[in-house]
Amino acid sequence: MSKKISTSKGSASTIRRVLRLIAPYRFLVALTLILAAITVITTLYAPVLTGHGVDLILGPGQVDFAALGQLAVRLVVVVTITAVSQWLMSMVNNRITYQVVRDIRVQAFEHLEQLPIRYIDAHRPGDAISRITTDVEQFSDGLLMGFTQLFTGILTILGTLAFMLSIDWRIALVVVLLTPLSIFVARFIAEHTYSMFRVQSETRAEMTSLVEELVGNEHLVRAFGYEQRAEDRFERVNLDLQSCGVRAVFFSSLTNPCTRFVNSVVYAAVGLLGAFIAIAGGITVGDLSAVLNYANQYTKPFNDISSVMTELQNALACAQRVFDLIDEPPIQPDAPDAKVLHQGAGRVCFEHVKFRYDPKVPLIEDMNLRVYPGQRIALVGPTGCGKTTLVNLLMRFYEIDGGTLSVDDWSINRITRDSLRANLGMVLQETWLKCGTVAENIAYGKPDATREEIIAAAKKARAHSFICRLPQGYDTMIAEDGGNISQGQKQLLCIARVMLRKPPILILDEATSSIDTRTEVLVQDAFEELMKGRTSFIVAHRLSTIKNADRILVMKAGNIIESGTHEELLAKGGFYAELYESQFAKV
Amino acid sequence: MQKLLRYIKGYEKESILAPLFKMLEACFELLVPLVVARMIDTGIKSGNTGTLWGQFGLLVLLAVVGLASSLTAQWFSARAALGYGTALRRDLFHHINTLSYSELDGIGTPTLVTRMTSDINQMQNGVNMALRLLLRCPFIVLGSLIMALLISPRLTLLFLVVTVVISLVIYLIMRATVPTYRQAQNTLDRVTLLTRENYVGARVVRAFARQADEVADFVQTNDRFKQLQIGAGRISALMNPLTYLLVNLAIAVLLIRGGVEVDTGALTQGEVIALINYMGQILTNLLRMADLVISITRALASGIRVLEILDTPTSMPDPAQPTLAPAQDAPAVAFDKVDFTYKGAGAPSLSNISFAAAPGETIGVIGGTGSGKSTLINLIPRFYDASQGTVRLFGQDVRGFGFAQLRRMIGIVPQRAVLFTGSIRDNMRWACPDASDEAIWQALEIAQAADFVRGKPGALDEPVETGGRNFSGGQRQRLTIARALVSKPQILILDDSSSALDFATDAALRRALKKRTNGMTVFIVSQRAAAVQRADRILVLDDGILVGNGTHADLLQNCPVYREICMSQLSREEVEKTL
Incomplete structure (x- = not known):
């Protein structure tokens, strides 16, 4: 019982929110109500007129043609009014519904862009997508039906009653x-x-x-x-x-x-x-025919209203799901006095950084690391050891729980997110490209880039030659799933995308398990080119990369367990040495 | 289309009786205006209360009989529709299970799933609706016309004109809105695309600070969607008002013309009322037919999509041979001048491949993406047939084996580690339904999966969720390896299946495979030199051509492609260390 009350309360607040969404269109709503009233009254009047018509043709020699002609004209006028106002009403209803739906959808999408990555990682994409698409559509259908049938239904019931009472x-x-x-x-x-x-x-x-x-x-x-x-x-x-x-x-x-x-x-x-x-x-025979007509139609509005009710309930549930998404707490906005960090030198410093995905499961407890401009840091360790966590923290996709993380001596909480990210270039293993042309994708980080800049970046990223071989070159559309280019080529485009921005700090994921050998060589070259003179963090899979790094961080279960150069670590004979040797283990 | 009709088999009686009873109901409905006319003309005019009661009883009787025949029709039609759907589903599922990899690649499994589920549901609903309404609506329209003809032949023309004009209006409106609705649908698809893109790509969008542009793009798309919907709505909103207007204009004409007829005594007052009623019936049923047409069209479109699959014959029927005996001393796998070209592909994926693998040998297969590695190993279990040349297993042409025997002989670990809902034990029994727990544990040991399975509270009974998402990538991969080992196949194929394992686990796995799978011929496919270098022999593929076949040391010396691969992954000293 108590549950029932709480859901009805919940839906009451949902209704209030929906009404607030409709509020800006109250003029249109008033208009549709007026039109509905006109439609209903004229619709109910037509059978009465027909009934009168029938009364004028009683039998042989008892037909009043003059009155009949007048009545026919009146009937035509009335049904024309009905038709026109019904049509206008539908259009007004469409306009309100589609506008409201557009508003709620845009609101949800704007919120999506503000959701913490933590939320996005924890929820499957299908869920949010269906809220913004299917649920909103359902809501739209329900709303439209509510507008068209609820009010007219109620009016029809009352009107019919009134007309019938007036007859008998x-x-x-x-x-x-x-x-x-x-x-x-x-x-x-x-x-x-x-x-x-x-x-x-x-x-x-x-x-x-x-x-x-x-x-x-x-x-x-x-x-x-x-x-x-x-x-x-x-x-x-x-x-x-x-x-x-x-x-x-x-x-x-x-x-x-x-x-x-x-x-x-x-x-x-x-x-x-x-x-x-x-x-x-x-009563007359004509009255009887009108009443019979009403009796025939009288249940229809009741049925309509009951189906509208179900539909509306469904629509409200869908609306609630959308509102739930909109109500998810967004990211903390940048501090009002947050500084805009300009292109810096690329210094990164972790001091006593503490971070956990799940407050109950310890992960990074006390991480300290100082990286100087231009240094190359390789992150090594078994799968799931927390390498991507560093990416999440550096890019401020997740907030640290303690300590300070600073870029160019600025704590990342004190600079704007956008300017922090402008200083960081990232090429992840999961390449993400937009559904658009190759050029648009390369210029994603710099939408105003000229074609020359784009081509120059592509050349540096070793992507130019394959792009030229695509059917429309730089204007080739990349399909939704990127199906028309290979995984390696996608990665080259992602590199070109970063190349165009020239950020001082890079975060690269080297995993290339699905890239063929030849493209792999290109990707390596491109990475090299990209890293020139830049601070870089590489989630490394290739021994040559690891060995060329200024510093190797060996991670296990979220913590840095060893750190040093290749030689130092081998000499130490620890986890890294074991990992390295297993490569060459004789069976 | 006939092919789709035959699934009604076993329910022929129902599918004839359902519409018949429905039409019976319609007949009773058509009689109502006549009864009312009689009530007016003979009952009221002459004040005969007996007639009135009689007609009232008749109306109630008509209602009762109508209800009874309608319920009968619904029952038959529900049975026929569900019977139809069930039979079609069964047959389609069976048919999908006979399709070979070539057909599956061409069609794609996601669309097969849609066709199995929503398309067949759509058809089932279509059958149900068609049985109930497809005949009923036109029947009532026709019946109303006939009744009008019986009452007043001279006014029938008016009825005909109205029917034709209203049908035409409905048709034109529907035709005009279809393209706009399709456009709207495409725009809606784009709304979905943008949403998905921004959700999945949230990191990149934010990394490049493009949120505002993405929102602007989304707003623009939604505005377009709104415009299209309003545009389509403007036309389709004409349907009800326009048809309503037409019918009432006709009623106005009917009143005047009816007046003339009544004046001459050719028609009675009650009959005019009956005619007006029939006019209303025609409108209602024509509109219902318009809805029906939309639903049936949708069901037909689904039908065509299902038919496409049913009409795709399998290119590889099961030879269903009695068990073939292995030839003495024959190699476990032998390729003899094998060419292979994918259906519809311009160039061959494998050209002139010949090699032999002895029982117990471990064979590495290496090469870049698109070099033909996976294609080569897919020919061994006969997922595809060679375009030229022959593949032999233990001396027998692979095409001679029955599928059951073939699958028992060969264990496969695919690239994508997919597990199925159920328990770990259910998954382990995929290849071998009656495997003992002992055999399963043995396989888990070899696959380096025993430790973590033992660590699970349910051990072998531990549930596996959809897609195995309650296991990590590495665990899934090891479980799929164990799954292939349970049936103790003579040939084991690992298709790039240790990519999610760390170096140490990978090495332990290879060691265990070597030691504990006596006599098993193992194929290891990989892009990594480290994964294949200790194989007894390595096949090097480049653009579908076998460019190397030998040991690691041989190939380093004599095979430039192999050397290139090794050097790109390891340094010179490291390569030397492997020798």
């Missing part, structure tokens, strides 16, 4: 009393099919994940001769889905026929009662 109160009473029956029937069916739907959607989810796993890895299924077992497993779920699916589909499809049945009975009852009243002279 007894018939109105019958309709009002009997119609809720169909709503009860619909609700009864919905409640009793809910569990079947849940079973169905659970079974369907089970099937989807089975298919994703087995068909998604079909190469392995075939490689291990797993086909028959795969089919057996699949068949079990498939049959489960069939049996629960038949029930769910059947019982859910009961709603329409059942409500229609109730409607028909109401219709018959109204017909009978109306006929008796007509015989008694209470």
Whole structure:
């Protein structure tokens, strides 16, 4: 019970937020309400007019043609007004909805750019993406439906009631009393099919994940001769889905026929009662036809409203998911007095730096390191030893928990993030390129670069020759997944991207496991070129790089366990020496 | 299309009865206006309450019978639709399991997953909807026209005109909005792309301080999306008002023309009301048909996508031979002048490859990306057939083996370390469903995975999450190696599968493989000289050509490509140290 209250409270605040989003368009909202009122009233008036028309054609020789002609004209005018205002209303609704949706989406995206990398690392991309895309779409659908059907639905119910009362109160009473029956029937069916739907959607989810796993890895299924077992497993779920699916589909499809049945009975009852009243002279035949028309239509707004309610609830849940994203605490803004660090010499200093991803799991407890301009630092160690953590801290993707980390004698917390990052060039193992042209990608860090600068950078990065061989050279579009160029070529482009910026400090990840030998040579050359005269941190995988470093940091479990030059470390005979020797171990 | 229809097999009765009952219901619905007309004309006009009660009873009876036939129809149609979906799913899944690597590469597994799931669901819904409504809506439209004809032949023309004009309007509006909606969809895809790009690339975007530009780009895309949606909405919003207007214009005409008919006595007042009712029926059902057309088109598009897969024959049917006996003294693997070209590729990936590997030998395969290493080893378990030449295993042509025997003979460790949901034990039994725990532990020992598996609370029962994400990259890799070893294959293929291991573990693994896999022929594919240098023999590939076949020391002396690879990875002294 308490849970129910809290969710309704939660949705109340969501509704308030949605309303705030709509607030700037209140003029349009007022307009759509007016149009809805016009539409509803004229729509309800048309059957009355038709009924009057019918009353004018009583029988042979009893037709009032003059009045009939007038009435026809009136009918045409009324339905024209309905049509026009309905059309305008739809357009206004579209405008409000799409504008609100655009606003919320932009807001979410702006927030995405402010989210801490910690959040991004901890959450799978699919989740945030679906919030900004699918959830917003769902919200949009719900909102649109709410606008178009909620208000008109309520007005229609009230209006119909008023029109029926104006014709005959007894018939109105019958309709009002009997119609809720169909709503009860619909609700009864919905409640009793809910569990079947849940079973169905659970079974369907089970099937989807089975298919994703087995068909998604079909190469392995075939490689291990797993086909028959795969089919057996699949068949079990498939049959489960069939049996629960038949029930769910059947019982859910009961709603329409059942409500229609109730409607028909109401219709018959109204017909009978109306006929008796007509015989008694209470109403005309035309009135009866109008009332029958209403009786036929009366449940529609109720059904509409109930489906709008479900849809709106769904939309609110989606909106809440988007709001949740927007409410994620953003990064600490730069201090108001933060200095803009200009291109510096490239001095880096770690003093008693403490850092943990998980407050409970110790990682970097007391790190001290002084790096002078132009020095080359190799980071070595087994996978997961925390090499990338240093990158995260230097770039200030994560905040340190203690101590100071300074660049050119400025604590990185006291300079703006953008200017800090402008001093650091990074080429990571996971190459990320934008979906755009090669030139746009190289100029990513310097959007105003001229074509000459871009080409010069590409040449230095040893990327020029392969770019020239691409179909449109520098204007070749790079596909979304970068599928049209190889991993090594991607890395060259990333190097060119940094080359154009000429930062004093570099962070490079050398992992080249998926690069072919020839490109690898190019990448090495490019790295060399890039490192000239710059302070560099290299997550090293290649022994030659390690040996040429001014200093090697051997990391294990987040800490620097050894540090020194290649010779010093070998002489020491520690972990590094062991790692190095295992390369040449005779079997 | 006929191919897709045959999955209704076993449910023919249901799929005929469902629409029949639905049409029955429609018939009863069509009778209602006539009954009401009678109520008015004979009941009210003559004040005959008996007739009124009679007609009321008739209306209720029609409703009851209508409900009964509708429920019957729903039941049959649910059964037929689900039966259809289930059979189609089963068959498609089976068919996918017969496709060879060539077909799988061409189609791509992600799209196979979509076709298995959402496309078939879409079709199932389509069948359900088609059985229930496809005949019903046109039937009611047609029925209303016929009723109009019966009531007043002279006014039928009006009905015909209205039906045609409304259909035309619906068609034109739908046709006009389709391209805009497609454009909107593309823009929405771009919204998704930008979102994903900025999420995945958050580090780079921030490193280059481009957040503001990215937001500007996103805003621009969204504005465009909004414009397109509003544009499409402007036209599609015409549908309801316009058709409503048309029907009511027709009613206005009907009133006047009906007046003329009533005046001459050709028509009664109640009949005019009935005609107006039929006019409303026509509109409702035409609009419903428009919705239906959209859904059915969607289902058909899915059908075509599913059919594409079903129509892709496997290029490699299972020979299903009885077990072939190995020839005496034959090499475990022998390539004889093998050429291989991928389907649709311009140039061959392997040319004229010949070599032999004796039982128990360890063979290294090295070369750059695209040199044909993976292609070469993929020919051994017959994932692909050689375009020219023959591959023999133990003296027999690889094409002669049944798949089951072939897979038992060969253990494979793929590049990507993929594990499946279930327990570690389930994963270890992939190649060998009845492997004992003892055999599994033995394999784990060799793969250097026993220690960390033992360290898990559940040991072999430890659950593996989707994709094995509760294990580190290195652990996954070792588990996949163990998985291939459980069945004690005669040939083991490691396709660049120690890249996530550190030097020390990698060395221990190689040592264990050497010592404890007696008689097993092992292929180690790698880009790293260090990983293959101690193999009995190394095959060096360059652009699909076998440019070296010998020991590390031989090749350093005689094979320039091999030397180049070694030198790029190790210094001169280090290379000497390996000799």
